[in-house]
Amino acid sequence: MTTNFNVFEAWKDLYNQTSNLYDEKIMEAFPSQGVGQLLDMNLQFKKFLDETTEKYLELSNLPSRKDLAHLSSQIVNVDTKVDSLEELLEDKLESADNQVSLKSELSELKSEMKNLDKKLNQILSILKTKE
Numbered sequence: 001m002t003t004n005f006n007v008f009e010a011w012k013d014l015y016n017q018t019s020n021l022y023d024e025k026i027m028e029a030f031p032s033q034g035v036g037q038l039l040d041m042n043l044q045f046k047k048f049l050d051e052t053t054e055k056y057l058e059l060s061n062l063p064s065r066k067d068l069a070h071l072s073s074q075i076v077n078v079d080t081k082v083d084s085l086e087e088l089l090e091d092k093l094e095s096a097d098n099q100v101s102l103k104s105e106l107s108e109l110k111s112e113m114k115n116l117d118k119k120l121n122q123i124l125s126i127l128k129t130k131e
Contacts, residue, residue: 007052014045
């Protein structure tokens, strides 16, 4: 879909019309109706420019401010999720480190119990021999 719409020419035409209307209203010593019409024209002009710019960016396949704001919010959401995943991973690693230290303590305790069992067996065998 291609259109031969010249934004500059439309702006120039609107500028000339606005300028002429402004000059007429100045000559009438700023009655309230004229000022209201000027404000209304300004709002219409702004709306026209916003719509034209949005359409131009869409046809040019360029991002608008709205698109960039949406992308920015998505990046912030992804960043937040990555931070929470990092915290979760750190917690898991800490618990894994705790499990490793717990396992090593348990294996030391087992070896000490075996040593105590051997010593008790030695004491029992000595006591049996003395009887």
